[in-house]
Amino acid sequence: MIHPIDGVASLAAEGSADDLRPMGPITAGMSSDTRDDYGPLLATVYDSLAWAYSAGAIGACKRWGVAHLQPGSSVLFAGAGSATEVVDPVRGGVHCDIVDRSAAMLSRARKRLQRCGLEHQATMYETDLRFFEPGRTYDAVVAHFFLNVFDMTTMLAMMERMQGLLRPKGLLIVGDFAMGHQFLQMLYHDLPMHLFSRWTDSALHEIHDVAAAAQTHGFRLTAHRFFRWGRLGPPWFGSWVFER
Numbered sequence: 622m623i624h625p626i627d628g629v630a631s632l633a634a635e636g637s638a639d640d641l642r643p644m645g646p647i648t649a650g651m652s653s654d655t656r657d658d659y660g661p662l663l664a665t666v667y668d669s670l671a672w673a674y675s676a677g678a679i680g681a682c683k684r685w686g687v688a689h690l691q692p693g694s695s696v697l698f699a700g701a702g703s704a705t706e707v708v709d710p711v712r713g714g715v716h717c718d719i720v721d722r723s724a725a726m727l728s729r730a731r732k733r734l735q736r737c738g739l740e741h742q743a744t745m746y747e748t749d750l751r752f753f754e755p756g757r758t759y760d761a762v763v764a765h766f767f768l769n770v771f772d773m774t775t776m777l778a779m780m781e782r783m784q785g786l787l788r789p790k791g792l793l794i795v796g797d798f799a800m801g802h803q804f805l806q807m808l809y810h811d812l813p814m815h816l817f818s819r820w821t822d823s824a825l826h827e828i829h830d831v832a833a834a835a836q837t838h839g840f841r842l843t844a845h846r847f848f849r850w851g852r853l854g855p856p857w858f859g860s861w862v863f864e865r
């Protein structure tokens with residue numbers, strides 16, 4: 622059931638499992654659900670933290686990912702946060718739906734789109750992706766630094782969920798930490814993961830092998846690029862474009 626309010630919608634969950642979160646009613650785009658694990662403070666600093674920690678690599682990774690979206694196509698941004706990378710596709714004529722369960726993150730996304738005069742050209746859903754039932758499929762689903770929030774089992778289930786939201790031959794675009802076994806690389810991945818797991822519901826896990834996970838679901842890799850810390854540093858971020 623979808624209740625759009627001020628360009629933001631909440632999905633009321635039915636038949637939820639224990640760890641799923643039915644969202645409360647929304648007022649002016651803000652949920653009354655107190656279990657927003659990001660909250661206003663983290664939502665405010667998140668983008669700056671991501672920029673500083675990756676020395677720009679996360680932004681570059683996300684820009685490369687959305688460059689694969691076609692004007693006129695319909696795209697779902699899963700766990701979109703403040704939706705930094707949504708502005709350009711919306712401007713370019715991509716029909717964007719945004720799903721995130723954090724009211725604070727969505728509030729920033731909405732303000733960002735408002736500043737650009739684009740708030741009526743994207744639809745936001747404040748919900749857990751596991752409850753999201755839009756009654757349609759998308760040409761592409763973008764998951765930027767979203768799968769990394771989950772442990773391996775849940776990550777695989779989320780990927781399957783996104784697969785179900787894609788039309789045949791639709792694209793799954795993932796940006797995330799790149800797989801690796803070097804000590805420093807694992808340390809670099811684990812540090813924010815431990816911090817976020819204390820502050821949010823993020824799980825503790827090893828670096829996900831995104832390509833291998835997608836392969837188990839039958840996705841076909843069509844494009845891939847690594848992104849270096851500060852352009853010249855180690856290539857510890859990746860973007861993958863898969864076809865369903």
Ligand SMILES: C[S@@+](CC[C@H](N)C(=O)[O-])C[C@H]1O[C@@H](n2cnc3c(N)ncnc32)[C@H](O)[C@@H]1O
Pocket residue numbers: 659671699700701702703704720721722723726748749750751764765766767770
């Ligand atoms: C690490 S942040 C990434 C945000 C954004 N994609 C980016 O790259 O800046 C993860 C986001 O996923 C959202 N999230 C976590 N679990 C979710 C779920 N089950 N359903 C929907 N959103 C979720 C969080 O609220 C948060 O905004």
